[in-house]
Amino acid sequence: MQVSSPDVIGRKEELGTLDSALAGARTGRGGAVFLVADAGLGKSRLVRECITLAGDRGMAVLRGRATQAGATVPFRPLTEALFSIVRSGAVPDDPDLAPYRPALGRLIPEWRAGVPYEGDDSLVVLAESVLRLLSVVGRDRGALICLGDLQDCDAETMSIVEYLVDNLADQPVLLLASTRSAPSPALSLAQSSARHRVAQLLELGPLTDDQVDELAAACLGVDAGELPEGVARWLRQSADGNPFVVEELLRGGIATGALARTDTGWRMVENVPRDMPSTVASSVNDRARRLGPQWHRALQAAAIIGRRFPLAALQRVSGLTDDELHALVRAGTEAQLLEPSYSSPDWCTFCHTWTAEALASGVLPAERRALAAAAATAVESLFPELPDELCQLAARLRLATGDEPSAGMLYATAGRRALSAGAAASAERLLDRALELIPAHSHATARAEVLESLLYALTEAGDVEQALRRGADLYGSTLLAPEQRAELLTRLAWVCVVGGHWDKAAEQVALARRLLATCTAPSRLAPLDVVEAHLLTLAGSQGDDQATRAEELALRAVRTAEEVPLPATACQGRQVLALLARRHSFDDADVHLRHMFATADAHGLPIWRLRAQIRLATNELMRTGEAEQILLARQAAFALGAVTAGAQADATVAMQQVLFCEFAQAESLADKLWETTTRMHQESESQFCLVIKIAAQAHQGRREAMRVVLAEFRAHGGEQSFHAPVVFGHRAICALLGEDRPGAEAEMARVREWERTHPTIYYQSGRYGLGVLLEVLAGRAGRELLVETCAAPAAQLRWNLQFVLAAEAVLLGREKDAAAASARMADAQVAATPFPMGRHLVLRLVAEAALADGWGEPVDWLRAAEQHFHGVDVAAIAGACRAMLRKAGVRVMQRRTGIGAVPQQLAGRGVTAREFEVLTLLGERRANPEIAKLLFISPRTVEKHVASLLGKLGSADRRELSELVAELYL
Template sequence: MAQVLCPVLVGREREVAELDEALQAARIGRGRFVLVSGEAGIGKSRLAQALIERARLGGVTVASGRAVEGSSVAFRPLAEALNELVRDLGPPVDRDLEPYHAVLSTLVPSWAGRGQVVIQPGLVLLEGVLRLLRSIARRHALLVVLEDLQWADSDSLVALEYLADHVSSERVLLVGTERSGMPGMAADHLARLVSRRVAVRLKLGALADDAAQEMARVSLGVDFVPPVVLGAIRRRAEGVPFLIEEMLSAYLTAAATPDVVNEWRITGRIAESLPPSFRDLVHARLATLDGDSQQVVTAAATLGRTFEWPLLMTVTGLDRARVIACLRAAVAAHLLVGAASDVDAFSFRHALMREAVLGELLPPERAELAYRVAEAIEDQRPGLPGEWCERAAELRELAGDDLGACRLLQESARRALHRGALESAEASLRRAREQARGDYVLWMGVYTLLCEVLARAGKTEELVEMTRALVAEWERTMRHAPQSLARMVAGPRRAQIYLDAARAGLVGGDYALAGESLSKARGAAPEDEKVALRARSLEAAVQLAVGDPDTAAREASASLEAAERLGLHDVLHEALEISAMAAAEQGDHEMAASLFGRLCDSASRDGSTLWRLRALAALGAIESRRTGDTRSLDAARTLAVQTGAVSLLAAIDLELGWQRLALARFDEARTFFAAALDSCRLFALPQRPEALLGRAALYALQGKAEETRSSLRETLAEAGERSDVRAAALGEVEAVLALVNEDRARARALLKDATGRAARWRMGKPWFFGLCQLLDVVEGSGTATGLQGEPAIAAYGWYAEAVRLGRTRKPDDAAAALARADALMPPGWRRHHAHRIVAEAALADGWGDPAALAGAAIEFFETAGLRRIADASKRLQRLAGVPARRAGRGASTVPASLRPFGITSREMDVLALVGEGLSNASVAQQLFLSPRTVETHVKSLMRKAGTNTRAQLVAFAARHRSSGEPAND
């Protein structure tokens, strides 16, 4: 049969113009997702190919992928497109992509080996894909075409939704094709994207008569097409381009010779005998084949639209030469085409052709053939690598082999879980659950794996509900089960079901379920030492979660000894972590650091990357708080980047942000807090309240009152009822803002409120417990306590002890206490702020070298831009008899914008404080002036600024403060 293909795109001018407009928008960073929809054969792929050609001519980078019917391989169309990009362009060098290399290696095999994936939430992979597309599109705009989305797997659909939500500010155009009229998961998902207006649907309709006529003319390469042919095309093809081509091919075949074609001697009988439907056309083509060739074609249709021909020998029983001869006949009949890039692959010319071939089979024939194909696949593809497992499972389902399908669906789900394709894993297991109802042991295995998937996906409510239902169903079944089954799942196997339920309760926050399940696990295997040990370790984790570190420490310690003796490394690592965390909760950071170090060493020996990373991150946090040393944290961050552990990376960034904030290195702190906050927002991580609090604390230490209040409101709204965050908001944020403003009375009141609420914050007792104690002693209403334990708190205790000893005329002892405090307090603003407070007490009580303490504080706080504390330290230095560096009479530099007003340095001191809302009395107290002197300065300022009221003067100060010029040295 002659084959006719139209060489150009006809009748789609409007659609081409719309896609061109979308492509131009993507060039300037206004990406979008366009969904091209239409019936089979309407020209979706032609339009996409035309867009690809136009994009390439315009210098746009192009990648494409295709979903395949019957394939449940997660992310298949996206993986195909990404591999094309990386293969053609090479992997982009981009620091923003570093945390995602490991997780992206599941889609881009050439990146395998860049790190073992230890944590791979689905959302992390989606963000990695977005960042990869963004990185590639930086140089040239990017067009990604994904075809046949009606067959897309659930994970690909979730990925498309994520990309559609975030591509509007990227130089990326996503174009998908979808066959309309195919209800199902994909259709519903894509329809939601359109209804949410994150996708634009471009509907392809049938060609108008004049366009169909033009297509026929161009396809045949003639100036005139006989009316009898055009009439048949109008009646039969109904404006579908694919059918137009097929009918023209039939016409050329019927015309017999080119000479006859050129003369257009075609009779009405031939025209009217053209196939009345596409299925009839395919039926007619099949009828031209012999029996063996028909058998080969139907077996190929069962394998898929694209298939590997060597499998056909096993399915049909024909030898190699005969199968090749049959394939040649099917290609000649224009049913099949060979794949240019794979010598073993063939494809049906169109998805419609494959469907029509399958439609020729009766249901029993299809089931029998599906069974034979599944057997051939399992025989010829040992281990069922890649998508073969999913394909074999589909065939087993089609063949009615429920248990075989369930077995393969479970394996498919395990592989999807390893890849992080949680949606695909869940979908496979829900299908497997239906197939396994005839086999209780298999059904239990499916449920157990499904619970693990739900836990990894963060679906804790459903996890707890399903776990309770699973346990109840299992107990009901065991009451009525035969003795053989009861013996099969007795003892440790029965206990393991309860241990899994206990862990689900722990993950889901249902501690009652955890406790009940642990009790039942012990009862199911009372003599089994390993069961008892695992139960004890889980019990310790529950006790730590409910706020009982003492009990957790005892249980973990006992588990630790037994795990070492029995060689259970998973329990050993869990017990070490719980013991270390309990020690930190109890304030014994030295012991916690030792235990985390031991866990790190043990995990390194066992090759457990996840446990090593968790230990290294926790150890780094402790070292950072004790000494300011971040080497372990930096190493943990590198490992988190390599392994794609985004949740732990966010926690590490938070710790590094707090460490930089303690040093008053504001730009670096801002960078780390922003990175952590971005990760929390993108991946819905539980550390989001802490990240927001870190940002608020940054504003507070900088003295930015308005930004602090705004950020604090967001933090508290996000924190909900979390008492630790609410207490830290008082101590880390509001009290610090008061300290920066030298409002010690307010700071002390806030700290008392905070310490009354908080028992712990950031792995242990909050540092501001120590500051509260120091302020109490300075005010004469407290005693120095807490000289051991957490370093910062102990340091504040020794600072308080120095003040107490100096007050009791023991200068040498006071100096020794001060030295001990400095040895404990990590470097940063807290140490220098403590010096500013101690210097004031030393000056009043006549001991030590208050001028030197104040001088060091001045240098630190001036460099950090903390004007109020620096000014207070300058005043202390002057009172100690050492002149401070001054600009004129005041301590402030007059900005250039205020010099034309004739404002002096001393008036600048007053204006800055008045602008922050302080009364004359408060200003006088801050500047060591009399209220009358301050009043005189305020009147002079109002006169020079041309204001009539104090409120206008405050506004005047704010305008010049917002100009960006420094108000003070």
């Protein structure tokens, strides 16, 4: 008899919470709910009810569960969940998802297209990919993803779950996760997420006595009032409010005759012990025995294998035929002992953890060891490669037989596989377990190899501190040869370089050098040379000595690596050589990058090939202003699944869009990048998104809007980052558009000071372009600075070139060579063709000098500049152009912003457009002379406007006028 309640008893409040959460996900207000409870209290039942509610709403449903495998299986719950939706064909072919499909191939084999994933191996990228997939699946209908038994979950899956919890608030997705109430990472996440109000926590307690009665009546198909008092008292005393135990006791009572149905209803039978079966274990075993001795023994063998077991292994251990095996699964399912696995048809699962534990508890220790040995042999013979979780299953079974060395070797194999799959944290756990089990005295070599793999896992996981501690132990160890230890220390040094830990990188390089002191094999030295070259280039002051040393090391490494070959080392070396070559020639840098591309292509290193392609495209973009190559590189990045590299290409494109005056496109792309990079905690990339937005406002002369973004930039530590000089350069542009020449010159001075003490990262910050023109215009520099600047390859980058050529034109004009000056100015305008704002800014700046020195066509230049800046509503510089035209004797039509720009409450009091301009500047606490300069009127006229405003607005003084402006913009 099936004994279960058709209704959920005692969980009305929890069901209401889940119903509301589903409704929120349907409208794009997703989130996460954690179900926390001890075994048997109803987590699984609530999950099933939630799935039913979601299905009734037409929502997409994904479901996965972690398993007890002795050690965790990376990504298993997510893989199972994503299988359920992908195999149903419910994933649309959405272009927004395309860049993330390669990364998702780590979880969905059908999306691998037979090619190993070679993109970003960051768990953050994978987490973002899962989030994007869920968002696409849930678009227009909502999605529910259920992840169960997270107390048994691997660290990688927990990282992704944490990422989802933090980022589902504005997605059409509800995450429902369940875990036991015993301490675990999953429980910690549930509790911390609830404290921070990014998830809801539902903790299930035991049922009350009345709820136990209600549940029992529902299971027996009667009204609660019809439940005999003896039955109710028996269940209240024995079940402790646990729904699973209630149902098990009822099943056992009916099966043993202690509970019988009569014509008048259910009753407890006299002379039959009412506590039979007194425990869940005896209830489960009694039910299994009733299937027959053969089935009972087979189920016990299955329980020894684990709650989830491969049917083929069970068949080999139990000796069942195919028909008998299928009959066992059917009988076990009908008896509510087993659940067939629809996601993995060759596996089966016990209905509950207690079910497997109860059956295993009836097996004597000696028989348990024998069954475990037979099961391990069966698994290893049936699946010689031991794929996926079978390797850990075999390890756990060998451990159950007492064979610790064999178990340790299997855990080591599983750990190496997890590492190759990008699951570094799981690999670390498995390899640590292997070290515990493999004896040092008889398996020294094997332990050394495991230790080596563990160190790789730690570096891949980014646990630099732990890796360094292990590395310190390794340095003095005799388990590995000095060359092997040096190789691992070199890898540690590279991790430190990538992470910006310069001092620690230098320490590892020094230790590795000592170990290789007597080594003459170039192939051993090349990887270390490359790391040290990067360290000298990125962390040093870039003085001539350091740069020369870095170049020598990199060249030596590249020659060796290309001969051996060591393709990855060769690519690393070419990368640093290209960076060093930029100081002398971007063409030389491209030569190294093309070598890097060819090496990566020849040896099947797609990520290194992509890195070369992006750097080549970036150089081309800066040289010519042509974006075709960077767009192709971006496309290649997303095709490969290199999301981080694709985002870097996007950032380059967005910054160039600012220079092209495509401000809306640039800010839209920057906003998308900001959303992704902040979600993925990519601090430097997020800072650069703000740099793009600062530049967009600066190049439109929007000083106040720029200041708002600047404040956010400072809050994110931007002024201490490598992005600082480019921000100074764009602030100089904004100052010039506001006719604040001293302010622009001060910003250029900050750029020069920064780059004096820091390695040059940005070549378009102004030092090699705008700054030179400003120095020449101010009369502080002449041919010497120009010659020095032109000797730098950065001066030939197209954005810089327009300013450098204009500076030379000004000098030629001062030297009274009008024809040469005009020709050079024409060259500057050709260079400035892609940059509308830059081109007209040069016209405005150079026209002043041309008027003074009598060369060129300054009137035409000023007219063009005035028309452009008036058209884009940059009033200060447009007004300056009109003022200079008048000074040159040219009649200029007055242009003013219309009365429609004046707020209604001010216009109603008679405030004019000009008075509103004055009032706005008063709000910025500007003095009369400064206002006069900005509006190109006399200080006396400003005084008249201020007096008029005081009268019209009833203000007592300038302070009240300033406060009025502040109120207008609240």
